[in-house]
Amino acid sequence: MTDITQKKPIAAIATPVGEGGIAVIRVSGLEAIATVNEAFKGKDLTKQDSHTVHFGKIMNKQNLPVDEVLVTLFHSPKSYTGEETVEISCHGGVLVTQSVLETILALGVRSAEPGEFTQRAFLNGKLDLDQAEAVADLIHAKSSKAVDAAHQQLEGRLGEHIKKFRQQIIDATAMVELELDFIEEDVEFANKEQLQKLLEDLDTEIAELLETYETGRLxxxxxxxxxxxxxxxxxxxxxxxxxxxxxxxxxxxxxxxxxxxxxxxxxxxxxxxxxxxxxxxxxxxxxxxxxxxxxxxxxxxxxxxxxxxxxxxxxxxxxxxxxxxxxxxxxxxxxxxxxxxxxxxxxxxxxxxxxxxxxxxxxxxxxxxxxxxxxxxLENKHYDASSLLVTSTRHRDALQKTKEHVDSALRALSQGMTGDFLSIDLRAALKELGTITGEITNEDVLDSIFSRFCIGK
Ligand code: GDP
Structure with a gap:
């Protein structure tokens, strides 16, 4: 796992706006517990264990009570974001909730952007990018099948496929390199058939996964x-x-x-x-x-x-x-x-x-x-409840590009091109796969993904 970096604390209301029994305010980042402790009247929160809940009051700067609350503590790295986190459960009125949030913000905590908690979770290696996307899909899901599909992805089923494809490409690369080493010694032919089989299998498996997209989209x-x-x-x-x-x-x-x-x-x-x-x-x-x-x-x-x-x-x-x-x-x-x-x-x-x-x-x-x-x-579409579905255009596009690189490697192989050419294609394929899980990414992609989230997630 990536090392955890704790950034400056952020806070947001994590429950829907409106009246309800309780509302939850989430605070995550460096010294989140000590910060909330400044406004908390009850036990000293900085001395409590992780995953414990404490009753007390949130007090404002004038030392007047804002609300009676329960706070849940999460020590780093054992939290959703990987950072130190406090979840404050307060009474679920619109004004009360807002007042508790403002009291926390007044301690120098910044308001969280939409999806910022999940973005921090991703950056801290708590979730792969495709799993972070699944969190948004789950929240936005409007049918039980859409919930199932998001759960599959959240559990890392897509990630497992991607890891397997990665390994296949790494194996192919190793064979290409072996071939380069033994080029003088006539091992080339046997090796070539094996390599071809490996790449063809990979190509078929990617194609099969791609075929689920039509259903996944529906x-x-x-x-x-x-x-x-x-x-x-x-x-x-x-x-x-x-x-x-x-x-x-x-x-x-x-x-x-x-x-x-x-x-x-x-x-x-x-x-x-x-x-x-x-x-x-x-x-x-x-x-x-x-x-x-x-x-x-x-x-x-x-x-x-x-x-x-x-x-x-x-x-x-x-x-x-x-x-x-x-x-x-x-x-x-x-x-x-x-x-x-x-x-x-x-x-x-x-x-x-x-x-x-x-x-x-x-x-x-x-x-x-x-x-x-x-x-x-659903006619002519692959669908069974337990099957993994590719549901995002981003993933489909990356898989399609991966497949093109694998196809290109297969062509190079059949045309008897040297291993260097094959390596270029294989490296490009690896890079494409990395964009799905987020090993390879850029700001724009991250921004567009996390802006789909609601505030507080
Ligand atoms: P639209 O213009 O295609 O949207 O048609 P409407 O749904 O507005 O229906 C037009 C008229 O047909 C209305 O007076 C409906 O009550 C009537 N209508 C619709 N379905 C039925 C039906 O199954 N049986 C009968 N008898 N009348 C229907």
């Missing part, structure tokens, strides 16, 4: 699900039925949904970001025209497209053409054709295969629809 960010169809097809009604509240305005006047309306909906642990689009039709209305444009954009960025057709209205040729057109434009994106208002369906065959006919009003086939949405969203 699990972490949610499945962008776009509802399209003619005005009055029943889009808003379906969205409301799924979400279970009156999120979208439902009326009988065609063209009510003028903008896209988004709502988060979770099913079986997977988050769907439902986007109800303005009815797709030519329009003279400026506001509505803007809405139609946005619907087109939402369609292009969708992970799942649902086209709704009102079964109480006959099919026009133009509508059939429109559906076929959308279907072909959706390309790889799963496209679902749903017949709506099955309760008042027109008599007569449709000559069109619907994936499902539903009635949102009567709750008919809604369960089947939910299951269908999940199945189609």
């Amino acid at each position: 699990v972490k960010d949610g499945v962008k699900t776009v509802l399209i169809g003619r005005p009055n097809a029943g889009k808003s009604t379906l969205l409301n039925t799924l979400v279970g509240s009156d999120r979208a305005i439902v009326t009988e006047i065609a063209g009510t949904t003028r903008d896209t309306i988004d709502a988060d909906w979770s099913y079986d642990g997977l988050l769907f970001k439902l986007i109800d689009t303005a009815g797709l039709r030519e329009t003279q209305d400026v506001v509505e025209a803007e809405g139609v444009k946005r619907s087109q954009k939402a369609f292009e960025q969708a992970d799942l497209v649902i086209y709704l057709k009102d079964l109480s209205q006959s099919f026009t040729d133009q509508e059939r053409k429109e559906i076929a057109d959308f279907q072909s434009r959706a390309k790889e994106t799963p496209f679902i054709l749903i017949g709506t208002k099955a309760d008042i369906e027109l008599e007569g065959g449709w000559r069109t295969e619907f994936d499902l006919k539903i009635s949102a009003l009567e709750g008919e086939k809604i369960k089947d629809l939910k299951k269908l949405l999940k199945d189609r969203a």
